[in-house]
Amino acid sequence: MSRIxxxxxxxxxxxxxxxxxxxxxxxxxxxxxxxxxxxKGRHSHGIGRLSIYIRKINSGQMNAETIVKTVSQTxxxxxxxxxxxxxxxxxxxxxxxCIKVASEHGIGVATVKNSNSFGSAGYFGEMAxxxxxxxxxxxxxxPALAPQGGSKAILGTNPICFxxxxxxxxxxxxxxxxxxxxxxxxxxxAAKNGEKxxxxxxxxxxxxxxxxxxxxxxxxxxxxxxxxxxxxxLVVDIMAGLLSGAAFGGDVKALNTPSxxxxxxxxxxxxxxxxxxxxxxxxxxLDYLINNIKYSGETGAIFMPGERSHIxxxxxxxxxxxxxxxxxxxxxxxxxxxxxxxx
Amino acid sequence: MSRIxxxxxxxxxxxxxxxxxxxxxxxxxxxxxxxxxxxKGRHSHGIGRLSIYIRKINSGQMNAETIVKTVSQTxxxxxxxxxxxxxxxxxxxxxxxCIKVASEHGIGVATVKNSNSFGSAGYFGEMAxxxxxxxxxxxxxxPALAPQGGSKAILGTNPICFxxxxxxxxxxxxxxxxxxxxxxxxxxxAAKNGEKxxxxxxxxxxxxxxxxxxxxxxxxxxxxxxxxxxxxxLVVDIMAGLLSGAAFGGDVKALNTPSxxxxxxxxxxxxxxxxxxxxxxxxxxLDYLINNIKYSGETGAIFMPGERSHIxxxxxxxxxxxxxxxxxxxxxxxxxxxxxxxx
Numbered sequence: 001m002s003r004i005x006x007x008x009x010x011x012x013x014x015x016x017x018x019x020x021x022x023x024x025x026x027x028x029x030x031x032x033x034x035x036x037x038x039x040k041g042r043h044s045h046g047i048g049r050l051s052i053y054i055r056k057i058n059s060g061q062m063n064a065e066t067i068v069k070t071v072s073q074t075x076x077x078x079x080x081x082x083x084x085x086x087x088x089x090x091x092x093x094x095x096x097x098c099i100k101v102a103s104e105h106g107i108g109v110a111t112v113k114n115s116n117s118f119g120s121a122g123y124f125g126e127m128a129x130x131x132x133x134x135x136x137x138x139x140x141x142x143p144a145l146a147p148q149g150g151s152k153a154i155l156g157t158n159p160i161c162f163x164x165x166x167x168x169x170x171x172x173x174x175x176x177x178x179x180x181x182x183x184x185x186x187x188x189x190a191a192k193n194g195e196k197x198x199x200x201x202x203x204x205x206x207x208x209x210x211x212x213x214x215x216x217x218x219x220x221x222x223x224x225x226x227x228x229x230x231x232x233x234l235v236v237d238i239m240a241g242l243l244s245g246a247a248f249g250g251d252v253k254a255l256n257t258p259s260x261x262x263x264x265x266x267x268x269x270x271x272x273x274x275x276x277x278x279x280x281x282x283x284x285x286l287d288y289l290i291n292n293i294k295y296s297g298e299t300g301a302i303f304m305p306g307e308r309s310h311i312x313x314x315x316x317x318x319x320x321x322x323x324x325x326x327x328x329x330x331x332x333x334x335x336x337x338x339x340x341x342x343x
Numbered sequence: 344m345s346r347i348x349x350x351x352x353x354x355x356x357x358x359x360x361x362x363x364x365x366x367x368x369x370x371x372x373x374x375x376x377x378x379x380x381x382x383k384g385r386h387s388h389g390i391g392r393l394s395i396y397i398r399k400i401n402s403g404q405m406n407a408e409t410i411v412k413t414v415s416q417t418x419x420x421x422x423x424x425x426x427x428x429x430x431x432x433x434x435x436x437x438x439x440x441c442i443k444v445a446s447e448h449g450i451g452v453a454t455v456k457n458s459n460s461f462g463s464a465g466y467f468g469e470m471a472x473x474x475x476x477x478x479x480x481x482x483x484x485x486p487a488l489a490p491q492g493g494s495k496a497i498l499g500t501n502p503i504c505f506x507x508x509x510x511x512x513x514x515x516x517x518x519x520x521x522x523x524x525x526x527x528x529x530x531x532x533a534a535k536n537g538e539k540x541x542x543x544x545x546x547x548x549x550x551x552x553x554x555x556x557x558x559x560x561x562x563x564x565x566x567x568x569x570x571x572x573x574x575x576x577l578v579v580d581i582m583a584g585l586l587s588g589a590a591f592g593g594d595v596k597a598l599n600t601p602s603x604x605x606x607x608x609x610x611x612x613x614x615x616x617x618x619x620x621x622x623x624x625x626x627x628x629l630d631y632l633i634n635n636i637k638y639s640g641e642t643g644a645i646f647m648p649g650e651r652s653h654i655x656x657x658x659x660x661x662x663x664x665x666x667x668x669x670x671x672x673x674x675x676x677x678x679x680x681x682x683x684x685x686x
Contacts, residue, residue: 076419077449077618106420107452111619150640162578173581175574224568231518231648234636235505238516242628243619249632250639275420276454276586285585289592293577296593297493305574 001321004343009320010035011341012334013047019337020054021064026089033088033119036126039316040309044185045119048326051333052255053086053116059258062086062116068093071113071245076101078110079244084261087118087139091266095124098270099131106275111244112266117141117255122176122306124268125163129172132279134271137161137176140241140264142254144184146220148227151207153220154250157184158236163306165273167283170290174306179233180221187213187221241265344664347686352663353378354684355677356390362680363397364407369432376431376462379469382659383652387528388462391669394676395598396429396459402601405429405459411436414456414588419444421453422587427604430461434480434609438467441613442474449618454587455609460484460598465519465649467611468506472515475622477614478506483584483607485597487527489563491570494550496563497593500527501579506649508616510626513633517649522576523564530556530564584608 013034017027037045056062066085070078078097082090094110101108118124121137128135141156157178166172182201190197191213199209202216210216223229241248246265253262273282294302327343334342356377360370380388399405409428413421421440425433437453444451461467464480471478484499500521509515525544533540534556542552545559553559566572584591589608596605616625637645670686677685 074449074618079619106417107450109450109614147636147639147645149644149646150636152639154636154639162574164581173577175571175578177568177571177574181568224571225520225524227648228518228520228567231505231520234516234648235518237632238507238629242625242632243616245620248628249635271452273586275417276422277588282585285591286581289580289585292592293490293493293497296490296495296497301492302490303492305570305577 001323002327003319004322004327006035006039006316006318006320008341008343009038009047009322012330012339012343013050015339015341016050016054016330016333016337019339020057022086023065026066026086029092030086030088033123036123036313037120038320038322039313041312042120042309043323043326044183046326047322047330049119051329054333056116056255061258061261066090068112076105076107076109078108080110080112081245082112082115084114084116084263087112087116087264087266088123090115091118091124091137091139091268092127094266094268095127095135095137095270098268099128099133102133102270102272103131106272108270110268111240112268113245113263114261115246115264115266116262117264118266120176121159121161122163122174122309125161125174125176126172128270129163129165129174131270132165132273134165134273135161135163136267136269136271137163138236138240138267140237140246140248140252142252142257142262143250144221145180145223145230145233146203146207147230151203151205151220155179155230155233155237156252157221158233158240160232160236164286167287169287170304171307171310173290173304174309176306179223179229179236181224181229182221184217184221187216191217236267239267243267345667345670346662347665347670349378349382349659349661349663351684351686352381352390352665355673355682355686356393358682358684359393359397359673359676359680362682363400365429366408369409369429372435373429373431376466379466379656380463381663381665382656384655385463385652386666386669387526389665389669390673392462394672397676399459399598404601404604409433411455419448419450419452421451423453423455424588425455425458427457427459427606430455430459430482430607430609431466433458434461434467434482434611435470437609437611438470438478438480438613441611442471442476445476445613445615446474449615451613453611454583455611456588456606457604458589458607458609459605460607461609463519464502464504465506465517465652468504468517468519469515471613472506472508472517474613475508475616477508477616478504479610479612479614480504480506481579481583481610483580483589483591483595485595485600485605486593487564488523488566488573488576489546489550490573494546494548494563498522498573498576498580499595500564501576501583503575503579507629510630512630513647514650514653516633516647517652519649522566522572522579524567524572525564527560527564530559534560579610582610586610
């Protein structure tokens with residue numbers, strides 16, 4: 001790990017994106033999601049991903065410019081097409097729509113097709129909470145989970161986020177979870193480090209439990225709660241993929257497979273608490289709920305969803321600690337593009 | 344198990360309810376949810392529960408008549424008050440509203456406060472799919488789950504249902520899940536039978552894993568995927584309890600605790616797929632998704648969420664197999680009320 005200035009990280013990210021053909025405005029959105037991930041310690045969703053996007057753009061399987069088209073629009077529901085650009089930009093525009101609509105109608109919904117991975121679902125959930133809205137974010141992804149009774153991976157780890165605006169006393173609640181027991185990144189890391197993984201994380205290609213991360217990557221990840229987690233991933237595949245017009249049912253292509261457009265899909269919604277109860281009542285009830293949970297155990301032992309990330313973010317306003325490998329990779333790209341800045 | 348005619352089960356259920364002071368129309372709704380549960384083999388959510396409701400009515404902690412009041416109504420969102428009546432009746436009216444609203448606006452949302460347990464969430468999800476709508480149903484419940492880092496049960500097992508209308512080829516998808524690894528009913532049954540339970544189902548009151556069902560009931564149930572399942576239960580507590588005006592944060596009282604109104608809360612939504620894509624396209628895509636999942640393994644090995652229940656229901660149009668204890672209990676009630684019918 002090395003300590004990097006946030007302003008420098010921001011500059012390098014923007015420069016790389018713009019050098020790759022991404023419009024300045026889009027580069028700002030993507031860079032903000034990257035900074036957010038690193039500040040929260042989610043380095044797997046940060047600047048290290050840029051090399052994958054750039055390769056995909058260079059191979060003609062992704063567009064540097066994200067021209068989000070509105071396929072259809074009713075007072076409540078926006079159906080969007082990301083034109084095979086950045087998922088971050090499309091999800092940002094989708095959630096912006098939802099928030100605007102929810103402020104007037106109490107709820108706003110958007111779907112996005114022809115997209116790519118949007119990074120952390122929680123980022124878009126927090127877009128909602130920053131506007132005092134409840135956020136719902138789902139994204140389908142490339143195959144990782146096999147159904148009970150089968151061994152072939154069909155559904156993605158398919159992140160789900162539910163977020164609830166915080167109060168003066170407590171930060172927003174941001175549940176941002178994959179439907180698998182363990183993230184794929186953790187298993188890849190174990191493979192790289194020659195480490196074994198717990199037997200309940202994954203199965204090999206024949207459907208047998210394995211502690212070998214290499215066999216796990218060729219097999220499937222275990223969903224949380226067996227059929228329940230697979231069922232939740234199915235909900236995401238339908239809401240974000242089937243309904244949106246994106247790929248689904250095993251057809252979403254991972255960002256790093258050089259085989260055409262990925263066609264990820266997203267589902268986004270914002271719900272306005274003011275349509276349910278007064279803001280004062282909401283705040284009072286949320287504080288009561290959080291206090292009942294947090295103070296049911298020893299002080300400092302219980303954290304709400306998103307609270308640890310929030311604490312880490314508050315401590316990372318000026319600097320973030322980045323893994324050395326990410327820094328080397330990014331500096332290689334900076335050199336290649338002959339940028340004025342590097343990490 | 345004994346084989347009982349569905350028509351008889353229906354008659355006995357209706358007679359008991361009406362004898363308890365439940366209006367005929369409400370008794371029909373509640374009886375239909377009871378028949379549905381038994382046809383699907385979910386005997387824990389069936390007629391056996393009537394004795395609990397009757398005790399609660401007799402003790403003045405529940406109203407036999409469910410006068411559902413509309414607290415507020417916008418074009419999309421209904422805020423309802425069940426007046427401490429039956430959750431089944433209130434959720435039925437809530438979902439009926441959602442379906443009507445979604446047919447015009449694409450989405451309808453309802454919350455219910457001052458309610459009681461509504462039985463199976465899936466019943467109300469299927470109300471939506473029968474009208475070609477996507478259903479979302481959440482209900483909070485009495486404390487069962489402790490947060491990571493704590494040992495005190497605060498949140499309920501909090502059922503979540505997502506349902507999607509089926510096609511000519513496949514029945515509806517109905518994911519109806521609690522946020523716990525195992526249902527509380529299974530643990531109670533093990534205690535009754537003097538059996539041990541798997542160590543990953545529950546913890547004792549000190550937060551240690553236990554295989555003793557009696558200690559588990561005094562402790563807490565494990566959520567699926569640790570913090571993820573607790574997080575999902577939290578989402579339900581906020582959507583169904585905090586927002587609706589119902590009890591939440593550990594304050595929902597179990598039906599069988601003689602300590603006042605239970606004040607369960609429900610959250611219901613219907614989403615109209617026609618606002619996203621054509622019916623023809625929806626059907627084609629759903630068949631493709633289901634076939635990709637089901638035919639990824641050996642024939643007959645993989646089931647979609649709700650499929651087993653659907654098969655059992657199709658085989659139970661005239662008769663259902665009921666556990667003998669339920670029959671004895673119900674016949675005791677029938678005798679007590681001097682009904683013309685018994686099981």
